[in-house]
Amino acid sequence: MDFNFTQEQQQFSDALRRWVDKDYTFEHRKKIVYSEKGVSDDAWATLVELGMTALPVPEAQGGFNGSAVDMLVVMQELGRGIVVEPYFATVLGAEFLKLAGKQDALLEQVAAGELKLACALGEKQSRHDLSDIATTARANGDGYIISGTKTVVIHGAQADRLIVSARNGGGQRDTDGISLFVVPADAAGLTRRDYRTIDGQRAADIAFANVPVPASALLGEAGAGWDILDAAADYGATLLCAEAVGAMEALNGATLEYMKTRQQFGVPIGKFQALQHRMADMFMQLEQARSMATLAAVKMASADADERRRTVSAAKARIGQAMKYVGQQAVQLHGGMGVTNELPAAHHFKRLTMIELTLGDTDHHLARFIAQPGFKKTAR
Numbered sequence: 001m002d003f004n005f006t007q008e009q010q011q012f013s014d015a016l017r018r019w020v021d022k023d024y025t026f027e028h029r030k031k032i033v034y035s036e037k038g039v040s041d042d043a044w045a046t047l048v049e050l051g052m053t054a055l056p057v058p059e060a061q062g063g064f065n066g067s068a069v070d071m072l073v074v075m076q077e078l079g080r081g082i083v084v085e086p087y088f089a090t091v092l093g094a095e096f097l098k099l100a101g102k103q104d105a106l107l108e109q110v111a112a113g114e115l116k117l118a119c120a121l122g123e124k125q126s127r128h129d130l131s132d133i134a135t136t137a138r139a140n141g142d143g144y145i146i147s148g149t150k151t152v153v154i155h156g157a158q159a160d161r162l163i164v165s166a167r168n169g170g171g172q173r174d175t176d177g178i179s180l181f182v183v184p185a186d187a188a189g190l191t192r193r194d195y196r197t198i199d200g201q202r203a204a205d206i207a208f209a210n211v212p213v214p215a216s217a218l219l220g221e222a223g224a225g226w227d228i229l230d231a232a233a234d235y236g237a238t239l240l241c242a243e244a245v246g247a248m249e250a251l252n253g254a255t256l257e258y259m260k261t262r263q264q265f266g267v268p269i270g271k272f273q274a275l276q277h278r279m280a281d282m283f284m285q286l287e288q289a290r291s292m293a294t295l296a297a298v299k300m301a302s303a304d305a306d307e308r309r310r311t312v313s314a315a316k317a318r319i320g321q322a323m324k325y326v327g328q329q330a331v332q333l334h335g336g337m338g339v340t341n342e343l344p345a346a347h348h349f350k351r352l353t354m355i356e357l358t359l360g361d362t363d364h365h366l367a368r369f370i371a372q373p374g375f376k377k378t379a380r
Contacts, residue, residue, distance in 0.1 A: 020081035048113030079246025093117025156204030157194035320362030
């Protein structure tokens with residue numbers, strides 16, 4: 001199989017890399033992170049101009065119908081530049097719209113960069129189990145009343161609309177009885193508490209106090225939203241795996257450069273064989289992670305849901321292990337400077353830490369992988 005990127009994919013990658021290197025430098029990013037909004041309208045406009053918001057949207061809605069492999073190229077570059085704009089949240093929301101169908105108008109707005117989305121899925125008690133939903137959607141005439149609280153909604157306060165999971169049937173952890181809704185961010189009874197996360201991104205806790213929504217806000221069928229939620233979460237995890245590869249690539253490069261310049265006993269520390277071995281191990285971890293991220297992106301097109309779940313969980317777990325190793329080794333090789341905000345290494349490490357915890361950590365995906373059909377325990 002040919003794992004080389006196509007000419008179009010390489011063009012997307014090159015365009016993003018040039019923009020990051022020229023206009024989204026580390027110092028520029030820090031100014032954005034510590035600004036009141038925490039995001040940049042100019043940066044978002046550039047992403048739109050480069051076609052990034054249109055990439056995952058079907059052609060019928062003004063997009064380029066990009067696959068998960070196409071998105072892998074984009075997310076790697078955004079990870080390398082530790083970009084803090086609400087791109088991931090928006091394209092993940094767009095995946096919900098695509099899977100649900102009949103959302104042409106919203107997808108057209110996403111493609112044009114006119115609509116930012118966020119996915120309000122997690123709750124205080126749910127940890128990584130997206131079926132653990134206490135938020136309720138009560139039928140009310142021709143619509144629904146949503147009540148509950150969603151936590152750590154990535155770019156929840158920057159979104160124009162929210163994809164919300166709520167329960168209108170079944171037990172709190174049942175996969176049956178889950179419904180998905182598109183809710184305007186300014187809906188009556190909806191409040192958002194915005195804050196900055198440790199990696200410089202923005203997140204929000206969102207409370208729904210008897211928020212009324214029309215029947216048209218429902219994605220798919222009432223009570224049958226789990227398959228869409230499960231598939232979209234796997235898509236999101238795949239994008240995060242790709243972003244992690246880009247961040248690890250940048251972190252490895254920064255560490256190697258530091259070892260060439262930092263001197264001890266009159267020579268660069270990169271001359272010490274023990275540290276060379278560490279760099280070799282970091283490189284192997286990165287390449288294994290790259291392979292798994294590519295495999296997950298390829299398998300997203302599979303019609304077999306079990307195969308998709310198995311591959312995505314294997315990738316998220318293996319890349320989670322790689323992120324921990326590469327991040328910790330990079331910090332140690334940088335010495336005390338590795339945890340200071342003055343160096344990009346610390347920011348990459350923090351971003352990798354947050355990626356590992358988003359949409360299921362390593363332990364969660366290991367357990368999910370084991371639970372998939374076809375996994376067999378071998379007797380010793």
